[in-house]
Amino acid sequence: MTDDPLIEALAGAVADTAEPVRDEDRHALARLLPLIEERAAAERISFDEDRRLALAVHALGFVRRVRAADHLDALDPAIADEITPGSLAAARELIDAYGTPLGHAARDTEVVLLALHFETARQLQESSPAAHSTQA
Secondary structure: OOOOHHHHHHHHHOOOOOOOOOHHHHHHHHHHHHHHHHHHHHOOOOOOHHHHHHHHHHHHHHHHHHHHOOOOOOOOHHHHHOOOHHHHHHHHHHHHHHHHHHOOOOOHHHHHHHHHHHHHHHHHHHHOHHHHHHHO
16 A cells, blocks of 8 residues: 555555556556656646546556556557647656666557647646636
């Protein structure tokens, strides 16, 4: 068990699945999630609780793929066209910061999927009523 409420919320959400969160997952997530949170803060992106949990689910899958030396299948390249180059670069940096020291070279699919989390959060943030009231 960790002191991280997000990891524990994730553990609770997947507790009754075929692959509940294990200690090795918690340790890996405790390394990866702060990197993601730092990047989000640097870009002034805030994730609501649902988006944070969705991001944690993705992170869980990613740390497990790294541990198993597994990769996701390629996505339609058109999906990446919907993402800003800055988001793709930031996601690549995050993915590599975690995976490279472990000898894992993640494919572009991982980068695109992580970037989508950031893009979605950014768009939701920009379209929220609070964002509009601060721009007035």
